[in-house]
Amino acid sequence: MLTQRKADFIMIVAVLFWGLSYVLTRYGLFDLPVFNFMAIRMGLGFLIAALLCIKTFSKINKETIFAGAVIGLFLFLTLTGTNYGLLRTSISNTVFLVSLTAVFVPVFSTIVYRKLPEKKILIGTAGAAVGILLLTLTGISGFGIGDILCILAAAAYAIHILLSKKFVSSKKIDALNLGIVQLGFAALYAGICTFLFEEPVIPQDQTVWFAIFFLAIFSIAFGCVAQIVVQKYTSASHIGLIFALEPIFGAIFAFIVYGEILLPLQIIGAAFVFFSVIWIELNVNDLKKIKMKKKAV
Template sequence: MLTQRKADFIMIIAVLFWGLSYVLTRYGLFDLPVFNFMAIRMALGFIIAALLCMKSFSKINKETLFAGAVIGLFLFLTLTGTNYGLLRTSISNTVFLISLTAVFVPIFSTIIYRKLPDKKILIGTLGAAIGIALLTLTGISGFGFGDVLCILAAAAYAIHIILTKKFVGNKKIDALNLGIAQLGFAALYAGIGTFLFEDPIIPQDETVWFAIFFLAIFSIAFGCVAQIVVQKYTSASRIGLIFALEPIFGAIFAFIVYGEVLLPLQIVGAAFVFFSVIWIELDTTELKKLKMKKRSGV
């Protein structure tokens, strides 16, 4: 069984892969239409995850399938907004705006459940919001339709996170199977979009296939499934806050691949986000105990 700290660490690794995914996705979208690209990578991710977990996935029940169809829809909407946004704005704009998920999760959770997150999460969310504001307001060059799509994608993913937390709390729903099922449904929705709005094509470029397989394995099969599994052991607010690390990872990879450099205020914003996540991971109770021991000479 995972501890909350291990669950959070796994989520951080998943977010790292998602930060890298923007660079690879932009490359893939040069050769393929949006739904076509999504359908291929999601289908491959689903197949890989299902084969690796065949023993568990073969026992999937109708409750898990229904939940998978629901959160798969919001995953599909998130990727649709993100991918179309990438075509209409910069990678930096996209990754910064998608990170608004970290702010949307506690806001939506408060509205839905009529209950404020605990003080530690509130402080962390405030710090992340300040950081994202510094990253976004100083990093966005112009504001257009692509940026609006990214904000809508962030809202869709926040709803995905909240619904996932609700579903994994159901004893009839297996978290691992739910994570795999959502990929299959997202691939199905993208496939329908491909045949309705695009002319389906098969990529010919080997580099595009590399991007597709990398995304399918690490961003989809690992990242998306891992998020569902770990949400059984941590809160939606913590997941949303860890998601705020994505613009930092995205900016690092954008610098490595495209030479994009953060402005001074963006670096300050990145520091706010980073230390906000560190704050929620710190066990303040244990720290207080250690201080008391030192004072008492134990």
Template sequence: MDRKKAIALSFSVPVAWGFSYPLMKIGMDSMNATSIVALRCIIAFAACLVLFHKHALRINRDLMVRAAIIGAIMATELTCMCLGSSLTSASTAGFLQSLTVVIVPFANAALLRRAPERKVLIGTAIVTCGMLLLSGADFTSLNPGAIIMLLSAFIYASHIIVAKRFVEEVDPLALGVWQLGFGGLFSGIAACTFGGFTLPSTPNEIVVVVALALICSAYGFITQTLVQPHVPAETTGFAFSLEPVCSAVFSFFLVGEVLSPIAFFGAALILTGVMVATVELPRLRSQGHAHMAGAPERVS
């Protein structure tokens, strides 16, 4: 793939991801979270299975066990995203979810028993200031939706860390496809067990579910997989950092959300902190360092 085309496509991925927050908020008006996640994953799984059948059909026990594990984690994270988006503004949800890229380097540092990089510490300090402003200068004022989104960010961080290990042991493309299948299965079971499985009954609901599945899940996953070998690490980090900005833009046009001035400044600080923690400038990169710490692979 041409590098310029790959870079252009890489910047379309955060647009797809940012689109998901207002869509989930709209869907949660009449459907429960587990049903939305189940349908989203099942439709995305079917689409990816058709496109990647040569890889996906080469199954074995190791692949399926690992796909089931990360599929369960992914289903939990997406359910939290749905709940969080319904209980707080979709734009705020997008900014809080982006904290994953700060959490992952700290988690990796703890697992490897080494201090986080200086840029991660600086980025975290900036993010903390941003969260303080986003919450109205009082962390106790964070509503339940914001707290759930923070939980979602931590769950997604665990998904990244576990998936990073698994992709080194099995075919990553097949793993990504089957995790969607297991995510749909587990979410469907949860929906039937706890809240009753609900299907979209209006044109708006159908559009929301299909868009979440094809644009936010299947397209995001497929495009990232195709462009990743051709895009520099710093470009990946910068593109990921744009997700909350896209979320805020789509939230304004789709659900009419507008951040207050102080919350807007807090969101800008969160975005700045995420970029500081993830984007590597060439002059700061050590000799031979090819990977950017904390730039996660997004599969949802």
């Protein structure tokens, strides 16, 4: 069984891959229409995850299928907003704005459950919000449709996180199967939109195929499934705040690959986000116990 800290660490690794995914997605979108690209990467991610977990996946039930159809829709909406946003704004702007999920989760959670998160979460969220504000306001020149789509994507993913937490709390739903099924439905929705709004295309470039397989394995099969599984062992607020690390990872990869440079205020904003997540993960009581033991020795 996972501890909360181990679950949070797995989420941090997943967010690292999601940060890298923006760079690779930009490659894919050079050659493929948005829905076409999404359908292929999500479809491959679904097949890979299902085959690797075939014993568990063969025991899927109707409750899990229904839940997968619901959260798969919000995953699809998140990727749609993110991918179209990438075509209309910079990688740095995209990851900064999509990371507003970290702010939306506690806000939506408070509205739905009519209960404020614990004080530590509120402080961390406020710090992350300040950081994202600095990252965003200094990184956007002319607020456009791409930026709006990214914010809508952040809201959709916040809803996805909250719904996932609710579904995995049910004894009838297996978290691993739910994580896999959502990928299949997201691929299905993207496939339908491909045939309705685009002309289906098979990638010809080897670089695009590399991007697709990397995204399918690490960003989709591992990242998206891991997020669902670990939510049994950590809170939605923790997941949302760890997600705030994504702009830092994304900005680093954007700098390495495309030479996008952070401004001084953006670096300060990144520091706010980073230390806000550290604050959430830091257990003050454990530190006090360690200090007391050292004094006793």
